[in-house]
Amino acid sequence: xxxxxxxxxxxxxxxxxxxxxxxxxxxxxxxxxxxxxxxxxxxxxxxxxxxxxxxxxxxxxxxxxxxxxxxxxxxxxxxxxxxxxxxxxxxxxxxxxxxxxxxxxxxxxxxxxxxxxxxxxxxxxxxxxxxxxxxxxxxxxxxxxxxxxxxxxxxxxxxxxxxxxxxxxxxxxxxxxxxxxxxxxxxxxxxxxxxxxxxxxxxxxxxxxxxxxxxxxxxxxxxxxxxxxxxxxxxxxxxxxxxxxxxxxxxxxxxxxxxxxxxxxxxxxxxxxxxxxxxxxxxxxxxxxxxxxxxxxxxxxxxxxxxxxxxxxxxxxxxxxxxxxxxxxxxxxxxxxxxxxxxxxxxxxxxxxxxxxxxxxxxxxxxxxxxxxxxxxxxxxxxxxxxxxxxxxxxxxxxxxxxxxxxxxxxxxxxxxxxxxxxxxxxxxxxxxxxxxxxxxxxxxxxxxxxxxxxxxxxxxxxxxxxxxxxxxxxxxxxxxxxxxxxxxxxxxxxxxxxxxxxxxxxxxxxxxxxxxxxxxxxxxx
Ligand SMILES: NC(=O)c1ccc[n+]([C@@H]2O[C@H](COP(=O)([O-])OP(=O)(O)OC[C@H]3O[C@@H](n4cnc5c(N)ncnc54)[C@H](O)[C@@H]3O)[C@@H](O)[C@H]2O)c1
Ligand SMILES: O=C(O)CC[C@@H](O)C(=O)O
Numbered sequence: 001x002x003x004x005x006x007x008x009x010x011x012x013x014x015x016x017x018x019x020x021x022x023x024x025x026x027x028x029x030x031x032x033x034x035x036x037x038x039x040x041x042x043x044x045x046x047x048x049x050x051x052x053x054x055x056x057x058x059x060x061x062x063x064x065x066x067x068x069x070x071x072x073x074x075x076x077x078x079x080x081x082x083x084x085x086x087x088x089x090x091x092x093x094x095x096x097x098x099x100x101x102x103x104x105x106x107x108x109x110x111x112x113x114x115x116x117x118x119x120x121x122x123x124x125x126x127x128x129x130x131x132x133x134x135x136x137x138x139x140x141x142x143x144x145x146x147x148x149x150x151x152x153x154x155x156x157x158x159x160x161x162x163x164x165x166x167x168x169x170x171x172x173x174x175x176x177x178x179x180x181x182x183x184x185x186x187x188x189x190x191x192x193x194x195x196x197x198x199x200x201x202x203x204x205x206x207x208x209x210x211x212x213x214x215x216x217x218x219x220x221x222x223x224x225x226x227x228x229x230x231x232x233x234x235x236x237x238x239x240x241x242x243x244x245x246x247x248x249x250x251x252x253x254x255x256x257x258x259x260x261x262x263x264x265x266x267x268x269x270x271x272x273x274x275x276x277x278x279x280x281x282x283x284x285x286x287x288x289x290x291x292x293x294x295x296x297x298x299x300x301x302x303x304x305x306x307x308x309x310x311x312x313x314x315x316x317x318x319x320x321x322x323x324x325x326x327x328x329x330x331x332x333x334x335x336x337x338x339x340x341x342x343x344x345x346x347x348x349x350x351x352x353x354x355x356x357x358x359x360x361x362x363x364x365x366x367x368x369x370x371x372x373x374x375x376x377x378x379x380x381x382x383x384x385x386x387x388x389x390x391x392x393x394x395x396x397x398x399x400x401x402x403x404x405x406x407x408x409x410x411x412x413x414x415x416x417x418x419x420x421x422x423x424x425x426x427x428x429x430x431x432x433x434x435x436x437x438x439x440x441x442x443x444x445x446x447x448x449x450x451x452x453x454x455x456x457x458x459x460x461x462x463x464x465x466x467x468x469x470x471x472x473x474x475x476x477x478x479x480x481x482x483x484x485x486x487x488x489x490x491x492x493x494x495x496x497x498x499x500x501x502x503x504x505x506x507x508x509x510x511x512x513x514x515x516x517x518x519x520x521x522x523x524x525x526x
Contacts, residue, residue, distance in 0.1 A: 001302050002041060006030060007048040009070045010284075013291025020299050036060045044298050046070055049260070049278065053077040058085060068298040069311075070290045071096060071281055073231065075204055079312055089311040090297035094149070095289035096281035101153035103280040104199055104229040107253025108158075112137070112197070112225050114251075116274045135196075135225075135250075138162040143195030145212070146202035146230070147172055147182060148378070154199060155180045166191055169202075171377040173345045174420065175395035188212075192220045197227070203378060204231035212236060217243040223250040229280045232258040237267060244270050255280045310383050327357055327413070328368045330428045330436030333450045333526055334415050335372020337426060337441075340524045341456065344419035346373060348397045355411035357430075358402035366400050369415055412439070444486030444495040451481065451499040454524045460517040461487050461494040468515045473500065476508040493519070 003017055005026040017024045030038070039045065039057065044066040047053065053067055058081045067077060069091040082089050110116055113134035121128055142158050144151045144167040155165045159181065166183040168191045169176075177184040185191040188211065191198070198220075202208040212226070213236035226249055228235045237258055243249040244267075251272045257265050260278055267273050281290065293309075301307045338346070351369060353362050370387035374394075382390050391398050414427040427440040438448040441456075448454070455473070459465045466485070473480060479501040487494040504523045512521045 001043040003044045003046065003298065004039065004042045005046045006035065006051050007046070007070065009046060009048075009294065010287045010291030012288050013046075013070070013295040016292055016295040017299065020295075022299065022302075039064065044068060044302060046294055046298060047076070049073060049076055051076060053082070055081055058082070058087070061087075066090065066298050066301040068294045068301075070294040073204065074311055075231070083312045088301045088307065090294065090301055090307055090309050091311055092290045092293040092297070093309060095293050096283075096286035097149045097153060099283040099286035100150045100229055100280040101157060102283075103255060103276070104150070104154050104201075104227055104253075105157050107229060107255060107274065107276070108142075108197060108199065108225070108227050109137075111227070111251040111253035111272070111274050114272075117271060137197075139164065140196040141166060141194050142197040142199065143167065143185070143191040144182070145169070145188065145191065145198065145200045145234075146208075147176060147180065148201060150230075151199075151201035152176075152180050152182075154201065155182050163197075166194060170343050171339065171345055171374075171394075173347050173395035175347075179395075188216060189219055192216050192224075194221070195224060196221060197225045199227040200230050200234045202230060202234060204234065205377070209233050210236040210239075213239040214242070217248050220248055222248055224248065225251045225253075227253040229253075229255040232256040232260060232262075237265070241266055241270075244273065309386070312383070324360055324364060326430045326435055327360065327365055330430055330450075331365045331368030331413060332372035332375075333436060334413060334426050334428050334438070335369040336375060336526060337438075337456075337524055338373050338417050338424060339376045341520075341522050342417075342419065342422065342424055344422055346394075346396050346417055346419055348399075348416075348418040349373065349391070350399045350401075350416040350418070352401050352403055352414040352416075353412070354403035354414075357411040357413060358404060362400060362402065365413065366398065369413075370398065373417070414440075438497075441486070441495065441497075443488055446484040446486045446495075446497060448484050448497045449482065449499070450526055452526055453500045453503060454526070455498040455500055455504060455512075455521065456495065456524055457498075457512060457521040458493060458495045458519045459515075460519065461489075461492045462517055465494075465515060465517050466496060469496070469498075469512050469518075472508055472511050472515070473498070473504070476505055478502055478504050478508065 002023045008028050014024055014026060039061045043063055046068040048070050064087055067082060067087060067089045072091060072093050074091055077089055114132045118132050139162060141164045144155055147167045147169040159165055166185050168185040168188050211234060217239055226235055254275045256278055268275060297307055297309055351366055367384045367387045370391050371382050371384060374382045374390050410429060412427055412429050417424040425442055428436055428438050430436050436450055438446060457469060481499040481501055484497045485494060509521055509523060512518060
């Protein structure tokens with residue numbers, strides 16, 4: 001098998017590939033044109049964050065079976081394109097977290113003590129201690145946004161400096177906050193108001209891009225210090241510039257920028273901003289870990305063996321896969337709706353299988369549901385292999401039961417998601433070749449065919465609301481494909497699920513939310 005290593009990975013990784021009998025070409029200097037010209041010869045490619053693996057690339061990569069991402073984020077890889085072609089994408093999500101956490105601490109201390117600026121002066125042979133006074137960390141409050149793998153490592157380390165650590169992460173259980181001795185903030189505003197230092201550790205998602213922006217800096221403490229060692233743009237760069245000019249932000253330590261490589265960022269013009277060129281994972285240890293892990297993953301995937309970090313679906317190989325496929329898709333859909341409707345950390349998931357589905361490989365279906373639940377907030381981090389572990393590490397208890405495996409009884413998957421203050425329920429079935437259906441949501445009964453965009457609105461059950469929502473969508477040129485209504489007569493409540501042909505603009509959702517009688521409205525994307 002032939003593997004192209006297109007970005008630098010450690011020698012140890014390359015040795016591993018060769019020792020396992022692979023033909024390895026290391027060529028990290030190929031231009032885009034050269035890469036496209038040669039990629040047709042290879043069974044696998046290993047990249048980091050620079051090489052764009054997109055449609056143009058796939059069209060030329062006719063033999064490609066595996067993309068190995070030596071690192072964590074897969075924002076440079078078109079996942080749909082890979083899945084569509086049965087190309088397995090593997091990454092190494094655990095291998096560099098310690099390095100990223102340590103780099104975060106480095107940026108935080110270097111920026112609040114002006115270490116690079118002081119060195120630059122001495123580099124010009126000038127011994128001048130003026131305007132370099134820093135601040136201590138002891139007894140200061142640090143606000144961590146995203147208490148996942150790296151966020152929690154940063155928390156533990158900053159506690160050792162005597163800092164008061166608070167965090168905002170609506171997608172993890174209270175138990176995780178307790179485990180790390182971190183005070184939970186219910187919303188970002190609370191964190192912004194209290195923190196002397198803010199460091200972001202979320203993935204790059206639609207929700208997190210620009211999550212620290214103008215409005216957040218407006219409520220921040222004057223003189224706050226910020227760090228971004230996650231992904232460029234989670235702290236909005238323009239808003240940061242303005243906050244620096246207005247002296248709301250006293251210093252910033254940045255490892256990641258929008259549009260990397262980006263050596264001309266206007267943030268480089270500020271004396272109180274220090275920037276490194278995405279070095280968070282650049283340590284000997286992390287690169288050895290990453291290199292060896294990605295090599296092992298690529299070898300396993302090429303040999304059709306179990307791949308611990310397959311980011312996409314095609315690694316599941318099972319006799320039952322054909323029958324299971326529709327249920328797996330349904331399971332992911334049932335899970336995926338939760339965090340798009342609710343903002344309460346999941347504490348418990350109870351799944352009941354009945355009818356034909358109870359006789360299938362339900363453990364795989366449970367993984368599909370868990371993958372669905374966590375995907376909107378963790379993105380590439382969850383897959384079929386690590387979904388159960390992800391739930392466990394986030395303090396989520398999962399139970400699975402089977403009611404009846406009789407084939408004459410309706411095949412049903414019922415999911416109960418329990419959080420601190422609520423119980424959310426959703427159920428679905430598969431109708432032969434017709435595919436999956438959502439048949440119940442929080443007690444409302446439907447027959448909904450899942451679709452890419454679904455508008456879900458709960459309202460007081462009274463005349464006129466459906467018409468107003470239809471009009472508002474019409475005005476925004478959003479076409480309604482199908483509509484399903486459910487009602488809870490006892491509560492005088494109703495819920496509608498509209499499959500729409502396109503995304504719904506934010507303002508339209510706000511208008512719909514403002515219609516008298518509408519209690520809640522969300523756009524769910526699948
Ligand atoms: N600079 C580097 O070289 C480098 C190296 C490794 C990872 N990273 C980046 O660091 C980030 C964190 O990585 P990780 O391994 O800790 O990820 P993780 O998935 O373990 O943790 C991310 C956390 O963010 C939380 N989250 C998601 N959306 C949120 C929101 N809207 N508000 C608050 N919290 C939210 C999730 O619940 C999760 O707990 C990622 O962006 C990753 O790509 C950067
Ligand atoms: O150095 C790299 O390859 C990127 C590191 C990091 O951002 C990752 O996503 O793992």
